[in-house]
Amino acid sequence: MASRLPLEPAAAPPLVDAPAFEAGRRPLDEVLIDIPDPAPGELAAESAAVSAALASLDEEEAPSEAGVAPPKERVPRVPAALFAVVGAGVAGGASWLLAENAGAAVVAGAAGLLAGGLGYIVGYLARRALAEETTLRSLLGRGTSDSLWTWVPARDEVWFSPRWQGLFGIRPGATTDLSRWLERVHPADRGRLQQGLDALASGTSRELRVVHRLTVANDFRWVDAHAVATEGAKGATVIAGSLHDITDRRKAEARLAHNAFHDNLTGLPNRAFFVDRLGHAVARARRNPRYRFAVLFIDVDGFKVVNDSLGHTSGDELLAIVAMRLKACVRPSDTVARIGGDEFTVLLDPVDGEEHTQAVAERLAASVHGSFEVRGHTIQTSISIGIAMSDRRYTDAQEILRDADTAMYRAKKSGKGGLRVFDIAMHKSAMHRIKIESELVRALERGTLTAYYQPIVRLDTRRIEGFEALCRVPREGGGMLPPVEFIPVAEETGLIDDILLRMLALACAQTAQWREQHPDLYVSVNVSGRSVRPALVGEVALALERHGLSPKGLKLELTESVLVDTASAGAEVVHGLADLGVGLYIDDFGTGYSSLSYMHKFSIECLKIDRSFVSALDGHRMPSIVETIIDLSNRVNARVIAEGIETEPQLEALRALRCTHGQGFRFSPAVPADAAGKLLALGDDLPWR
Structure with missing residues (x-):
């Protein structure tokens, strides 16, 4: 049963070593925090059982205390409802609570509110824990979903939270040092991370942000490493940070990136991908007269009849079969794309010349020509192909793609299964049609x-x-x-x-x-x-x-x-x-x-x-x-x-x-x-x- 506890400012002395750039302070008698009643000597329940109703943070400068410099940074005014509690507990007879929101953080203690950047707050609490032997490190390690760590370079003293140890597969209580981390970092990322840690330890940098890969259970996971360096109670540098597992996010981003450039039905690259790849080929051909490529514009003959008579599901299945057969006929260096409807394009890169290109086009046509079994129906189909050869007069991808389309249109007019190579006469005819x-x-x-x-x-x-x-x-x-x-x-x-x-x-x-x-x-x-x-x-x-x-x-x-x-x-x-x-x-x-x-x-x-x-x-x-x-x-x-x-x-x-x-x-x-x-x-x- 949760109780509503007013946290009185008189319950404990003020926070010592208050950071010089704390952003705001408010007496805790203005804040009500719901936390479960803790058993004597035990920590409060984790964040899922805790709710907070923090008043908006003041942007106004708080009166300076003796020995504390005026505030240098401000936290924007953020509604309290947007803060999520990530840690709560009892330390030294006083109740503590840590809440965060998009990089901003609030620590509620017996002395009042301390607000600032999340990285700094974590570092500040970790420094207090090292200096005063409190249980705050354990509190933070249990309350947040990140893997937390602290490091005092002068003593090579390292602390890793239980979640950090779990991420690395290290049993609780085992001796750990930074090498246990670095040896699991992907070789391509290890140098950047080591350089960042060295900069923190030497004092040339006060903050670290490195996204890198970790080897975990014979697989790679992506993590976002964030750390800050602060000055401890005796002047020693204390580095505190977190590892945030972003593997799922990276996978989602990769899926979105893939979907943005690929056709969902066939799995082939889409128009955007093809035009980008073709643009690089056009630019290369303008730089190197000996480099040659070709574009094939393909249309499935009679597709509309299939779609109208047998339905879109059958039409989609036919397109998937055609895509698979086209893909099987080209080299790894070539690109087959579906650019819309029943239209496909192929970038042959490189080619020896027109004869070579026509031979490939005939092979593509032969792979599709014939009978297809689609949902219990036998479908006869073929493709019409237009070809445009690379030429230095082309300045962008759309120009050569347009000419390949024009050649395909001519091929289609000559009958099903036609093949035509673009020439200047076609260009003039196409311009006339546009007019x-x-x-x-x-x-x-x-x-x-x-x-x-x-x-x-x-x-x-x-x-x-x-x-x-x-x-x-x-x-x-x-x-x-x-x-x-x-x-x-x-x-x-x-x-x-x-x-x-x-x-x-x-x-x-x-x-x-x-x-x-x-x-x-x-x-x-x-x-x-x-x-x-x-x-x-x-x-x-x-x-x-x-x-x-x-x-x-x-x-x-x-x-x-x-x-x-x-x-x-x-x-x-x-x-x-x-x-x-x-x-x-x-x-x-x-x-x-x-x-x-x-x-x-x-x-x-x-x-x-x-x-x-x-x-x-x-x-x-x-x-x-x-x-x-x-x-x-x-x-x-x-x-x-x-x-x-x-x-x-x-x-x-x-x-x-x-x-x-x-x-x-x-x-x-x-x-x-x-x-x-x-x-x-x-x-x-x-x-x-």
Whole structure:
């Protein structure tokens, strides 16, 4: 049962040899300390059973006592609740308590409070213990988690706390000296520690701080050695200090450092690690023209399909297998890293040249190519590799990494399992792509991306029945970006979704306005395969509602590949669009898979014949593919629109084949909305009639 004991200042004489730089003093009758009632002659319980409520320390200077210099150091004002009791006991009939907080310490004794740095307080108490034969050394040794020690160099008198002896595996009561410590210090650290101890003993230094390794039970542990030198009662130097075991902290720091530069999934170095290592290689190559290295940028082919169809767990397992196989193919001097998603990089350091690099790349590709068993599924995979050779024109890691990425992109475009070495032509192409991307972003941000409308004409009457809305992006400095250039970039960068939203808004708003005078008019909008995602149905519905357009006024043009390659989730999207009531068109029909099955499955309303087939119609040749497409559309009750009609012979040939609708320069190019409105207003007086 703990009792609340007021410690009276009159219980014992003041602390002798009060340190010249004590930071603050307060009578103990203002402090209440809860400690267990000690048995006669025994020490109080250890710190776990002790709680303290110390008032904040005064920063004001205390009155000097006779023979004591004014305070020279101050302890910041710290709330008492932040102090933790690390020792308590009874010595000479008076109660003692030691509390510490982040290097600051307080000793509560019968004479008052003594506050200062922890190292100094420990040294002060140890000096008193040596001089007065008190039990304070034992008290401190039991109360703190550190391993404490004192040393009087003049007498080579050493004291080690029980915790210190336990750390070194020394039985209590055994004769000890500093050699028992030094012989267990790691050879690489021993010199620094010995130098510090010698400096304390000689008086050239008053404090020691050395982090070093100790051999303990055939293993190394990290400790923080801290000591201070003070003057004892008879003028002899007394050194007191502690060893704080920081092994767990060092391990935690090592884990954090490792995790900061390694990928958790594969265990490989991450982008930060790779870029740092690559930066050193670039700098070395600039200093030494004969030194050569290479960077390989690797992308796992078809990974998205695995992730989407089998789940992220299977995808992660596949990446781990790929990482292991890549790592097994390179030398210890090389670096394999995972820099994100399904992308890996390899630094070959050094290389003999391009031929050597390509041979390694082919070996890497062969190690991954083939079947993988992942969670009960057999997966066929391959990798696309881009290579960038070292060159003195590179000034940093990002430049050569960018070029390797560009080469990988080219390899991927050539087909799965491709391999390409970067060249200057690729650099120019990459710069052009970056410029196009900037133009797209600028047009979207400024709202200058617009829609042009090409008339869709009924061939027998040559009247306008609808329009195809085509995206137009103004080029900085004038003119328009060609769609053949900006659409691939938009798809690669993900900007295609933003473009589609803009086109839906423009087309729906304009069509709703036109339908006030022409109620049967419709407008078609192209949808990229990359935009066929669950959110699309809601986006289309919102555009229709926001602009007050009937679903019958909007047609969506999809490619054959989208309908054939669409997984179950994508099929739900297409069905959802049909359920909205919008018409579904197949664009560029005949260039891909051409199948009746998906036409029935998705309620296709119209087939659009690709312009490449129309251009072959000159009145003398009738490509069978055109006739087949038209016949197929009639069998499934779908309309046909021929694209790219430029001449009258082409028009007549299509009519002879019973094609019902068409568009092209024979009628009109795509024009701005106001010009398209003027064409509608002409009625039967259209220029091509």
